[in-house]
Amino acid sequence: MHSQQSISQWTALAVMILACVNWVNAHTIIVYPGYRGNNLHTNGSVEEAGGLGSAYVNDTTIYPYGMQWMYPCGGMPTSTNRTKWPIQGGAISIQPGWFQGHATAFFYFNLGLGAIPPNMSNPMLPPFQIIGPSANPYPGTFCLPQVPLPAGLTVNVGDLATIQVIETAKHGAALYNCVDIEFALPEDCVKVTQDNCFNSSDIAFADIYEVNVTTSAAPPSLMAPGFTPISFVTLITMLFAGLLI
Template sequence: MRHNPSLKPWWAILLITLFTSSVTAHSVIVYPGWRGNNLHSTGNMTETDGLGIGRGANASELLYPAGMQWAYPCGGMPMSNNRTKWPIKGGAVSFQPGWFAGHKTAFIYINMGYGTIPPNMSHPMIAPFQIVSPTNEEYPGTFCLPQIPLPLNANLKVGDDATIQLVEIAQHGAALYNCVDITLAEPEDVPEVTKENCFNSTHLSARYLFAMDVQNAASSTVSSSQLTYALVPMLLVGFFGLLF
């Protein structure tokens, strides 16, 4: 796993430039790290008979014609033995959502799987939210949540292994997956969270999600445009700035 808690913005821009020609995946976990580079695609849909994952001419080779990050649960990346320490009381998660076009808006889920090789990633850590960027083209930018708790009723202790899963729901409804393998530790044993590895780019914002009964929505006089603007901004940039 590439543990890079201090990835600089200029580094991100350089990487975007390097991968633009072949990227079909869209997010990178900056902090606490990620399983590895899955920012590429291999093969084509003809070779896999229309499947998102298939075998190549070499039976041992897996092809990802649509891009690795579409593959559940961790974007085509196997479990890593190089784990990152993460606080037992919860901690930061920072990511870059705009590594390819088509993500002017996206829904974000952050989940956890228990154990060294989790059987699933079905334990939500926070409620899902929407991110909004100024463009539908690829863009640099980092989004950070400085304090994410463990899942509700998690029975975990210092030294336990787990995996944090970042899910980005694209505008067309498909999901992109990225993971970081962690070992829970006391806060003082975890690399410090700073303004360099946990910050929010000013051109990104976030919104809460809410639900409305279909029958009530149909009888409501609220227009679709009004409903869109009724989504409450989380104002994470200003709020998180107060935490440092």
């Protein structure tokens, strides 16, 4: 089981993959608790696929835009081995990578229920933005130490689910990655430490704003009346306090 593997193995695998696929323009790796598998893969051409994100050509599935662009889990099937994850929520650590030419991205964390979820329609967190050091692909890491279950959801030890992580660029295109989990008691899960859950100094977080369109059709600025900031710092504080669980 993945839960029996050390996180140092996950980290070493992630670093190795990043070192070996420098031709990839974008990538996301779920370092903790793990991910379905290596989908840092691009093959075929847009012409061969007829403009589709994936196509079956000459007995081979091609991904001209890369596997990670494919909903819901970056072109990867459900895992046969599952990672144990706490029944009250737990840590998620990400190597976000970067879209070539984009130094910012939005992140979404969703949960799909069951052995093979019919959808990933259960948000675990409000979306937030990360800001990188440049427009080049970047293998830094960020970690959320306590990601809660979706509001109102109760699970039991042994229940199966899938965590979906989505990274979107400023033009709206998205990368998808998943980890298939089995809910377990915290003591039966891989321990979270400073080695597998840390935030790189080069990655910053930013607020996302929402506008009340009933009060202002065209607000002059992001600080205009009707905008409510969602502070990532406040979010993390609430997570530690257990207010979102």
